[in-house]
Amino acid sequence: MKKDLEKNYNPSKNEEEIYEKWEKSGFFNPDNLDLDENTDTYTIVLPPPNITAKLHLGHASTIAIEDLIIRYKRMSGYRALWLPGTDHASIATQNVVEKKLLKEKGITRHELGREKFLEEVWQFLRETQDTILYQIKKTGASLDWSRLAFTLDEKRQKAVRHMFKEMYDEGIIYQGERLVNWCPRCNSTLADDEIDHKEQNAKIYTFKYDKDFPISISTTRPETKLGDSAIAVNPKDERYKKYIGQELKANFCGIDLNIKVIEDYNVDMTFGTGALGVTPAHSAVDWQMAENNDLEIRKVIDENANILPGFKDFSGLHVLEARKKIIERLKEENILEKEEDLVNNLSTCYRCSASIEPLPSKQWFVSVDKKIERLGNKSLKEKTLEASKDLSIEFIPTRFKKRFEDWMENLHDWCISRQIWFGHQIPVWYKDDKVLVSEEEPQEEGWVQDLDTLDTWFSSGMWTFSTLGWPDNYINNEKSGDLKKFHPTQVLETGYEIITLWVSRMVMMSFFSLGEIPFEKVYLHGMILDKDGKKMSKSKGNGVDPIDTISSYGADATRLSLLMGSTPGNDVRFSEDKIEAKRNFVNKLWNISRYILSNIDNEKESNIKEQTLADKWILLSLNELITSITNRLDSFEFSLAAEELTDFTWNKLADWYLEVSKIEENKDDILIYILKNILILWHPFIPFVTEKIWESFNDSVLMVEKWPQIDEKIEIDKKNIKEDFNLIIDIVVAIRNLRTKNKIEPNLKIDAVIIARDKKKILEESKDLITNLKTNLKSLKIEEDVKLPENSVVDVVSGVELCLIFEVDSKKEVERLKKEVERLEKLIKVQKGKLDNKNFVEKAPEKIVNIEKEKLDNYLVELDKINKNLKEI
RNA sequence: GGGCUCGUAGCUCAGUUGGUUAGAGCGCUACGUUGACAUCGUAGAGGUCACAGAUUCGAGUUCUGUCGAGCCCACCA
Numbered sequence: 001m002k003k004d005l006e007k008n009y010n011p012s013k014n015e016e017e018i019y020e021k022w023e024k025s026g027f028f029n030p031d032n033l034d035l036d037e038n039t040d041t042y043t044i045v046l047p048p049p050n051i052t053a054k055l056h057l058g059h060a061s062t063i064a065i066e067d068l069i070i071r072y073k074r075m076s077g078y079r080a081l082w083l084p085g086t087d088h089a090s091i092a093t094q095n096v097v098e099k100k101l102l103k104e105k106g107i108t109r110h111e112l113g114r115e116k117f118l119e120e121v122w123q124f125l126r127e128t129q130d131t132i133l134y135q136i137k138k139t140g141a142s143l144d145w146s147r148l149a150f151t152l153d154e155k156r157q158k159a160v161r162h163m164f165k166e167m168y169d170e171g172i173i174y175q176g177e178r179l180v181n182w183c184p185r186c187n188s189t190l191a192d193d194e195i196d197h198k199e200q201n202a203k204i205y206t207f208k209y210d211k212d213f214p215i216s217i218s219t220t221r222p223e224t225k226l227g228d229s230a231i232a233v234n235p236k237d238e239r240y241k242k243y244i245g246q247e248l249k250a251n252f253c254g255i256d257l258n259i260k261v262i263e264d265y266n267v268d269m270t271f272g273t274g275a276l277g278v279t280p281a282h283s284a285v286d287w288q289m290a291e292n293n294d295l296e297i298r299k300v301i302d303e304n305a306n307i308l309p310g311f312k313d314f315s316g317l318h319v320l321e322a323r324k325k326i327i328e329r330l331k332e333e334n335i336l337e338k339e340e341d342l343v344n345n346l347s348t349c350y351r352c353s354a355s356i357e358p359l360p361s362k363q364w365f366v367s368v369d370k371k372i373e374r375l376g377n378k379s380l381k382e383k384t385l386e387a388s389k390d391l392s393i394e395f396i397p398t399r400f401k402k403r404f405e406d407w408m409e410n411l412h413d414w415c416i417s418r419q420i421w422f423g424h425q426i427p428v429w430y431k432d433d434k435v436l437v438s439e440e441e442p443q444e445e446g447w448v449q450d451l452d453t454l455d456t457w458f459s460s461g462m463w464t465f466s467t468l469g470w471p472d473n474y475i476n477n478e479k480s481g482d483l484k485k486f487h488p489t490q491v492l493e494t495g496y497e498i499i500t501l502w503v504s505r506m507v508m509m510s511f512f513s514l515g516e517i518p519f520e521k522v523y524l525h526g527m528i529l530d531k532d533g534k535k536m537s538k539s540k541g542n543g544v545d546p547i548d549t550i551s552s553y554g555a556d557a558t559r560l561s562l563l564m565g566s567t568p569g570n571d572v573r574f575s576e577d578k579i580e581a582k583r584n585f586v587n588k589l590w591n592i593s594r595y596i597l598s599n600i601d602n603e604k605e606s607n608i609k610e611q612t613l614a615d616k617w618i619l620l621s622l623n624e625l626i627t628s629i630t631n632r633l634d635s636f637e638f639s640l641a642a643e644e645l646t647d648f649t650w651n652k653l654a655d656w657y658l659e660v661s662k663i664e665e666n667k668d669d670i671l672i673y674i675l676k677n678i679l680i681l682w683h684p685f686i687p688f689v690t691e692k693i694w695e696s697f698n699d700s701v702l703m704v705e706k707w708p709q710i711d712e713k714i715e716i717d718k719k720n721i722k723e724d725f726n727l728i729i730d731i732v733v734a735i736r737n738l739r740t741k742n743k744i745e746p747n748l749k750i751d752a753v754i755i756a757r758d759k760k761k762i763l764e765e766s767k768d769l770i771t772n773l774k775t776n777l778k779s780l781k782i783e784e785d786v787k788l789p790e791n792s793v794v795d796v797v798s799g800v801e802l803c804l805i806f807e808v809d810s811k812k813e814v815e816r817l818k819k820e821v822e823r824l825e826k827l828i829k830v831q832k833g834k835l836d837n838k839n840f841v842e843k844a845p846e847k848i849v850n851i852e853k854e855k856l857d858n859y860l861v862e863l864d865k866i867n868k869n870l871k872e873i
Numbered sequence: 874g875g876g877c878u879c880g881u882a883g884c885u886c887a888g889u890u891g892g893u894u895a896g897a898g899c900g901c902u903a904c905g906u907u908g909a910c911a912u913c914g915u916a917g918a919g920g921u922c923a924c925a926g927a928u929u930c931g932a933g934u935u936c937u938g939u940c941g942a943g944c945c946c947a948c949c950a
Contacts (some may be wrong), residue, residue: 594911
């Protein structure tokens with residue numbers, strides 16, 4: 001039956017229909033796969049995208065990689081689950097909605113009130129979530145939508161509360177006064193990794209607290225000095241040694257201070273005056289010193305970055321105004337010694353860029369150092385480090401293992417409370433002096449819930465198991481249901497930029513609640529940069545919507561362009577050219593299939609009989625391809641796998657075997673066999689087009705077709721088959737080259753003679769093939785020796801000589817040959833030098849030496865022939 | 874200050890334990906194409922693999938240093 005496919009593949013016409021077909025088949029859900037009970041599972045959870053905005057190409061890249069892995073594993077017979085979800089991204093989302101409100105309605109969240117504001121957030125959320133899910137489907141993701149989760153849906157809320165209570169009961173979660181990074185603009189604390197350091201020009205002032213004070217200090221923030229309770233000096237510093245331990249009184253701009261002189265090795269003697277004014281309440285380093293030296297902690301600044309009451313006329317001023325006023329005062333008192341320019345790093349909020357105030361505040365923390373009995377008396381930090389060190393969790397590429405461990409080792413307790421409205425509200429209730437931590441809201445009157453919400457990573461840290469039915473599926477330390485089947489997951493595939501934010505928390509939380517790792521491998525992909533190498537971001541407006549590239553070039557081309565030419569952990573630049581090239585390839589594959597399907601009589605391969613050299617060659621190449629692609633995919637070398645597939649499909653199959661099939665006959669079985677195999681091998685990369693072609697001659701669904709095995713009986717005579725066929729290719733190419741170089745009219749029939757000794761047999765067998773293959777020879781002779789006619793040109797190919805006989809421009813030919821002689825003489829000289837090297841001949845493997853010798857011989861033969869030719873002309 | 878990555882063709886990038894002539898795509902040049910495919914075909918030009926040194930019979934690949942680009946962490950009182 002002949003099939004008639006369209007001339008060009010049209011992605012937008014087919015993709016939707018194919019996706020529907022997959023969804024209808026039910027095979028996205030592993031429960032519907034026809035598998036034995038004991039089949040191994042393979043699980044990946046989709047890193048839940050923020051619902052703050054539509055997806056960009058970075059997400060598309062994540063999806064392309066994960067879909068590739070999961071489709072490959074599904075076809076390889078695993079019970080493959082890829083679990084979708086989205087992230088509420090508390091701070092980010094709240095910020096976006098706040099900005100939107102301000103822009104569209106001109107109101108702030110405070111004017112609107114908590115409840116109404118949250119309604120707005122949920123409304124926004126529904127809209128963006130729809131867009132995002134639509135985008136994901138457009139890329140062809142084979143996600144199990146029946147298990148779709150959201151970090152703030154009912155089930156996850158339950159899981160979060162359960163986790164909070166368990167951690168609280170275990171003493172892992174505690175409330176404490178700590179110096180936190182406070183954003184006065186967002187009115188919230190920020191984690192250390194939510195802070196950006198920005199260079200800025202500042203002034204550093206040098207002064208004494210008062211006229212009579214013996215030590216000068218330097219600072220960029222004089223206003224905080226109102227809260228100083230010590231001066232720290234380096235114990236090695238001779239200038240200040242005598243003061244250490246003294247308690248001094250000072251009157252700083254009218255405020256009385258008790259200053260203790262303490263020693264600390266971290267003080268840089270060469271910076272400023274070498275004496276550091278210690279402000280425990282408003283500097284992280286100083287806070288530490290205060291703890292070590294039992295200093296008084298005196299707050300100066302409030303949550304709005306204003307000076308607190310009790311500081312006379314400075315009270316109520318914004319820090320910047322207070323700074324100005326203090327400098328004026330110091331000038332008046334004539335104690336300002338120096339005012340210098342300085343470039344320093346300002347800590348700013350990663351969301352709103354406001355400058356951060358370190359403030360002491362009551363917050364909830366997760367302890368990373370507390371020993372946990374059921375984890376072998378180890379802390380979460382220790383367990384996590386252990387998992388990385390003993391390789392139970394493997395990083396790809398491995399260099400991120402070190403970064404992960406360095407970061408873990410320096411990890412402090414995790415501040416999980418956030419002073420924002422959108423998110424998981426902390427499940428703690430207060431009534432009078434009583435505190436209640438509970439999964440359920442207390443029924444009794446009068447309990448008031450903590451107003452803060454949890455850090456967004458608290459809920460996403462539980463992602464691998466909260467999505468699999470925890471805690472319901474975990475009773476008496478026994479896993480059941482999905483949790484038992486699919487946890488731990490196999491791979492976490494994500495961007496390297498959140499290795500610390502997310503990966504570490506997932507490992508800790510999984511250890512805490514399940515006592516096991518959340519995933520076996522962490523595959524880290526690079527970022528997708530724009531064509532100038534800049535990070536794509538909303539603010540720069542250089543983000544690319546995958547929907548746009550999909551509608552112009554197709555999902556397959558978009559995916560392939562993201563998969564190829566990239567290696568794990570390295571950033572990739574996006575370019576439209578690349579997508580276009582992949583679109584062209586997809587079309588090529590389409591046309592290869594079109595040609596095969598329209599030229600065969602029977603589309604079911606029955607009995608593959610390899611008859612000719614070309615058959616053996618292509619089948620052998622296919623075997624090698626299957627082995628190689630399988631290995632590549634197993635070791636996460638996606639780009640290389642795609643390259644090899646392209647090479648086979650385009651350079652071997654299309655360029656050679658299909659051409660041969662136009663000359664040699666009866667290749668239906670082999671053609672359909674090869675087509676089926678490459679469609680399967682390509683499917684994880686470019687699922688749509690392969691499925692579309694597949695359905696034109698199969699009733700089954702390609703997505704669940706079995707991954708190919710090599711055909712054992714073709715594994716014979718490997719070496720000869722390849723060499724022989726490559727020889728034919730070389731000859732055909734050489735004939736064409738000679739024609740082009742000598743400007744032979746395309747229609748002019750010419751005679752060719754091949755002078756061959758060892759290769760005679762193979763050449764004799766393939767005589768017709770060579771004559772017909774993309775050449776236009778009048779005749780082809782194969783001789784052992786021949787006297788060359790005058791009007792001929794000669795080339796040497798893989799050890800055989802080839803003569804084309806026709807009229808030739810002798811002047812041009814002489815020039816060409818002379819150049820050739822030059823080239824050869826150069827090569828021969830290099831080659832001889834190599835072989836004269838005793839070390840080389842004695843120490844290099846015999847194989848290499850022989851190859852080099854053979855090379856020299858070939859050069860010599862070639863040179864000889866050309867010289868002969870030259871004489872004749 | 875500590876750490877990481879990168880530097881290969883005009884551009885974007887591959888190149889797995891060191892091994893035959895360093896590859897691909899795009900771009901460029903020439904020629905070609907009415908039947909699988911112009912989303913095509915054939916061929917060509919284009920590389921001191923950043924630089925210097927070391928190890929080795931042999932280095933794009935290993936080591937050291939230098940220069941350049943980028944990133945992460947800490948911190949500047």
